[in-house]
Structure formats: structure tokens, C-alpha cells
Amino acid sequence: METGDKFTWPGGARAAVSLSFDDARPSQADTCLKILDFYGIKATFYLSPGRMKERVGEWRKAVAGGHEMGNHTVSHPCTGNFEWSRNNSLESFTLEQMEAELAEASRLIRDALGVEPGTFAYPCGHTFVGRGDATRSYVPLVARRFLAGRAYMAEFLNNPEVCDLAQLGSAPLDGLPSMEVIPRIQEARESGSWAIFTGHDVADKGFQVTRSATVEKVCEWLRDPASGVWTGTVAEVAAYVSSSRNVSGSPR
Amino acid sequence: MNRIKRSHPFLFVGGVCVLVLAVAVARTCRKSVPAPSRTGTEKAGRFSWPSGIRAAVSITFDHSTGSQLDKGVPILDAHGIKATFYPDIPEMRKRLADWRRVMARGHEIGNHSLNHPCSGGFRFERKRGGKYSLENATVEWVEKDIMEANSELKSMLGTEPGTFSYPCGETFAGTGARSRSYVPVVAKHFLVGRGFGLDFSNNPADCDLAKVNALAADGYSFARFKAAIDGAIAGGYWVIFCGHSVGEKGGSYPAIEPAELEKVCSWLETHRREVWTGTVLEVGEYISRERRNLAERRGN
Numbered sequence: 306m307e308t309g310d311k312f313t314w315p316g317g318a319r320a321a322v323s324l325s326f327d328d329a330r331p332s333q334a335d336t337c338l339k340i341l342d343f344y345g346i347k348a349t350f351y352l353s354p355g356r357m358k359e360r361v362g363e364w365r366k367a368v369a370g371g372h373e374m375g376n377h378t379v380s381h382p383c384t385g386n387f388e389w390s391r392n393n394s395l396e397s398f399t400l401e402q403m404e405a406e407l408a409e410a411s412r413l414i415r416d417a418l419g420v421e422p423g424t425f426a427y428p429c430g431h432t433f434v435g436r437g438d439a440t441r442s443y444v445p446l447v448a449r450r451f452l453a454g455r456a457y458m459a460e461f462l463n464n465p466e467v468c469d470l471a472q473l474g475s476a477p478l479d480g481l482p483s484m485e486v487i488p489r490i491q492e493a494r495e496s497g498s499w500a501i502f503t504g505h506d507v508a509d510k511g512f513q514v515t516r517s518a519t520v521e522k523v524c525e526w527l528r529d530p531a532s533g534v535w536t537g538t539v540a541e542v543a544a545y546v547s548s549s550r551n552v553s554g555s556p557r
Numbered sequence: 558m559n560r561i562k563r564s565h566p567f568l569f570v571g572g573v574c575v576l577v578l579a580v581a582v583a584r585t586c587r588k589s590v591p592a593p594s595r596t597g598t599e600k601a602g603r604f605s606w607p608s609g610i611r612a613a614v615s616i617t618f619d620h621s622t623g624s625q626l627d628k629g630v631p632i633l634d635a636h637g638i639k640a641t642f643y644p645d646i647p648e649m650r651k652r653l654a655d656w657r658r659v660m661a662r663g664h665e666i667g668n669h670s671l672n673h674p675c676s677g678g679f680r681f682e683r684k685r686g687g688k689y690s691l692e693n694a695t696v697e698w699v700e701k702d703i704m705e706a707n708s709e710l711k712s713m714l715g716t717e718p719g720t721f722s723y724p725c726g727e728t729f730a731g732t733g734a735r736s737r738s739y740v741p742v743v744a745k746h747f748l749v750g751r752g753f754g755l756d757f758s759n760n761p762a763d764c765d766l767a768k769v770n771a772l773a774a775d776g777y778s779f780a781r782f783k784a785a786i787d788g789a790i791a792g793g794y795w796v797i798f799c800g801h802s803v804g805e806k807g808g809s810y811p812a813i814e815p816a817e818l819e820k821v822c823s824w825l826e827t828h829r830r831e832v833w834t835g836t837v838l839e840v841g842e843y844i845s846r847e848r849r850n851l852a853e854r855r856g857n
Binding site: 384385386387388391394396429430432433436437438439440441442444445448449458459460461462463464467468469470471472474496 | 676677678679680683687690692725728729732733734735736737738740741744745754755756757758759760763764765766767768770792794
């Protein structure tokens with residue numbers, strides 16, 4: 306174990322894993338939830354409120370089934386380098402606008418599903434607003450409002466002793482066969498880390514598509530007690546990490 | 558700041574010595590890179606690349622590993638490709654004479670900080686005991702670290718770097734409600750700040766030069782380079798590649814194989830009239846000047 310002697314995962318687990326899916330894409334409700342429920346794996350869904358409406362009934366059932374519904378803003382602003390975000394770019398955003406986005410997305414999810422989002426996923430994994438010398442981090446807004454903030458495309462695994470819960474790293478799940486996902490979980494097990502994965506659509510193949518077969522094989526692998534891994538939603542694992550820190554004294 | 562001055566995006570005019578200048582100009586002229594002259598057909602009010610150019614490419618390498626010198630630079634030079642190197646200063650010091658020669662041939666050497674502070678999520682950061690981890694850092698400390706690197710590089714190479722690459726592509730200092738972006742520091746001291754590992758190319762009309770993205774090109778095949786260049790041509794973008802080593806593993810990163818680098822450099826040389834390959838500073842300066850010109854024309 307690379308983590309210190311003080312930190313232990315629950316039930317003797319040697320690592321934690323969270324699966325997360327962004328944007329409330331209908332294929333998540335139609336395909337992904339069925340696979341997860343078959344294997345008894347709870348995941349986190351970062352909902353775009355507009356697309357959430359396409360499957361409200363399914364999302365309500367998912368809440369009842371123990372999955373987590375998180376906040377992903379209302380309008381999904383990203384860098385204007387993405388053609389589709391050019392008219393809603395973070396470079397032209399303000400912290401006040403972002404605060405309003407966070408509040409409104411939580412309200413829409415609460416009204417539709419009766420649940421308060423406890424964690425957040427940064428659209429495109431970006432954590433800034435503004436440009437040049439006026440660039441500001443919006444991590445503090447997320448830290449004040451949510452237990453955890455999940456970024457994207459990180460090279461590193463989250464170390465439970467030192468990670469910033471407001472800026473957790475996650476690895477892409479889209480397009481990968483299970484044989485490229487499971488080694489990352491094994492790496493987390495070697496180092497006692499928390500591996501978070503992020504997918505989008507769940508289907509056979511395509512752009513921003515996590516393969517159904519990958520979700521199946523990863524769930525099957527995680528479900529096996531011999532895996533030595535605790536699989537929980539982002540909120541569950543973040544709550545555990547947070548409470549462990551409070552008990553053992555802040556690691557920093 | 559004391560940035561290298563260039564009156565033309567392709568000509569090196571503020572160099573280290575006259576001989577170097579002459580060599581650089583001679584090479585540049587021999588390669589006959591298209592000049593950024595405007596044709597009458599171009600629409601005023603829209604960003605445009607130099608005449609005939611549809612996209613820009615910058616090839617960058619971080620950490621100044623020996624394989625970049627031994628296997629990468631000869632390939633770049635054989636095709637007249639100018640690249641940008643963001644050094645690990647102790648590593649660069651080991652072969653300083655070689656790196657000076659690389660710079661004299663027209664390649665750019667930028668700033669990659671002194672102590673390479675990254676998230677404590679990285680094992681190498683934890684092995685240093687969290688002393689340099691960004692979670693424990695302040696923006697003021699990061700600025701001091703970057704400026705110390707500037708002084709070191711100036712004493713080693715004779716000029717201060719004009720562009721910066723964010724260690725690990727990360728831009729923050731501190732955690733939670735006290736987390737801050739250090740992009741403003743980079744914007745203050747450099748023309749361009751280059752990120753790492755996100756999945757987009759840069760829109761020259763509007764991108765924030767203080768946080769442009771570089772694709773993580775470690776282990777790239779020619780096909781992957783080419784797909785990214787094709788995407789840049791389709792959108793009129795600036796695609797930046799970042800690698801760490803050539804032909805041998807560099808730290809935790811897979812190498813770019815020499816044969817693949819050779820193919821992409823050869824392609825770029827052949828297509829230099831449609832795709833402009835320049836250093837980060839050269840492309841950044843062109844973009845910056847073109848935007849100023851556009852703003853003036855809009856003002857008229």
C-alpha cells in the first residue's frame with residue numbers, strides 16, 4: 306500500500322472505484338442502468354437537466370435503486386475551442402454566472418427527481434472561467450456547494466489522503482475494451498487509490514460511446530469479492546474519505 | 558518582459574549571435590516557408606492564417622530528455638521543422654552545449670517551471686513528500702518558481718523564454734474553497750501557456766493564448782498525428798502535439814517511435830504550403846498580431 310497506515314478502505318478493501326456517466330444521455334437510462342442493476346453496481350450520473358427530461362421515469366427509478374444523481378450545470382459550458390461551445394464558452398463566463406448555473410441545475414434535478422445533488426462533474430473537466438489574466442478557478446464555488454467535484458482526463462488516481470475532493474481526477478471509459486480498464490483498477494489496488502471512470506453514451510460503438518460489453522465485464526469483475534475493491538458512488542466514497550480525514554485529523 | 562523579438566513570424570532576428578542568425582535565415586529561406594502576406598480575396602474581419610495556410614501545427618517536447626536530442630532533433634532538422642522544447646532544467650544542464658546548438662538552429666526553448674509542481678495524485682509528487690504538490694502550493698509560490706526558471710534559463714541560454722508549458726497540464730494552486738488558478742501569472746509573464754492532455758485543438762480566432770491545449774502525443778503513430786492534423790485543417794485550427802521522448806521510454810510516458818516522427822515530419826515538410834509548422838512562440842505571435850490587426854480594422 307502506498308497510502309499511509311492511517312487510511313483504510315471499508316471492509317478490508319484495497320481500493321475504491323466509482324463509475325460515472327455524464328449528460329443524462331438516453332442510452333444510459335435504456336442500456337447502462339440495466340447492466341448496472343443486473344450486477345448490483347451503483348453508479349453516479351451527472352445529469353444535464355434538459356436531456357434528463359427525456360427519461361424522467363427511468364431516472365426516478367434509478368434514484369430509488371440507489372444510484373447517485375449529480376450536478377453537471379444546466380448549459381454545459383466548456384472552452385470555446387469546441388465548436389459547439391463557441392456561443393457558451395467558459396472564456397466568456399463569470400463566476401456569478403457559474404454560481405447561477407450550479408444552483409439552477411440542482412433545483413431542476415430536485416424538482417424532477419426529488420433528490421438533492423451532492424456531487425458535481427465539471428463539464429469537459431474544465432475548472433476555469435474567463436481568459437488570460439482574468440482567468441479564475443471555479444473550484445471554490447464547487448467546494449462550497451458540493452461534497453465532491455469530479456474533473457476528467459486525469460493521468461493520476463485519487464490518493465485518499467491527499468486528494469482535493471473538490472477536484473477529483475477521472476479517467477475516460479469511452480471506446481475502451483475492459484482489458485484496458487481493469488488494469489487501471491488493479492493499479493489503484495496496488496496504491497490504495499480511488500479510481501473514478503467517466504463514460505458518456507453506452508452502446509456498441511461510436512464517438513463518446515462506452516461499450517456495453519465493457520460495462521458488463523467491468524461490473525462482473527468489480528462484483529467478485531476477490532477483486533478486493535469497494536465500488537461506490539462518488540458521493541459514497543467522498544463521504545467515506547471525508548469522514549476518515551475528520552477522524553484521523555486533517556492530512557494537511 | 559524580455560521576450561525574443563521577431564519582426565516576422567518566420568525569421569529569427571533577435572538571436573544569440575550573428576552567425577546563428579545567418580544560419581537560421583539561410584535555412585528558413587531555403588525552405589521557402591510561405592510569408593503571411595494577405596491576398597485581396599481574404600475577407601476582412603475574420604481571422605486568417607498566412608496566405609494558402611489552412612492550419613498550424615506545433616510540435617513540442619517536455620522535460621528535455623536525452624532521446625529528444627539524440628533521436629528527435631535529427632529528424633526535425635532533416636525536414637526543416639522547428640519545434641518547442643520545455644525543459645527540466647537539471648536534465649538540460651547535463652547537455653547544455655547540445656541544447657544551445659538546438660536553439661541556435663531555430664528551435665524554441667520555453668519555460669516548464671523549476672520544480673515541476675503537480676497534483677499530489679501523481680506518485681512522483683508524493684515521493685517528494687508533498688513538498689511541491691499544487692494542493693499545498695500558493696499562486697505566489699508557483700510564480701516565484703516559474704520566475705526562478707526564467708532566470709536560470711536566461712543564464713544558461715542567453716535569452717528568457719517566451720512561452721510556458723504547465724507541468725502536468727495543471728493550472729491550479731491550493732484546494733477546495735481556497736483553490737486558485739495560476740493562469741493569470743502565466744498570462745502576465747508569457748505570450749503563450751501550453752496545457753496538456755485535453756482533447757481539443759485551438760481555435761486561433763478566439764482561443765486564450767494563456768491556456769492553449771496540447772494533445773498528449775506520447776506513443777502516437779503517424780495515423781494518429783495525421784488524424785489530428787486533418788481535424789485542424791477542417792476547422793482552421795492550431796494543433797499542438799506534446800511528447801516526452803523519442804524511441805525510448807521517457808519516465809512514465811511511452812515513446813514516439815522515430816519512424817512515426819519521421820513520417821509526420823516528412824508529411825509536414827511536403828505540405829508546408831497548406832499547413833504551417835512553427836514553434837509555439839511563432840504561432841502565438843502570429844495569432845496575437847493577426848488579432849490586433851483585426852481589431853484595428855474593425856475600429857476603422
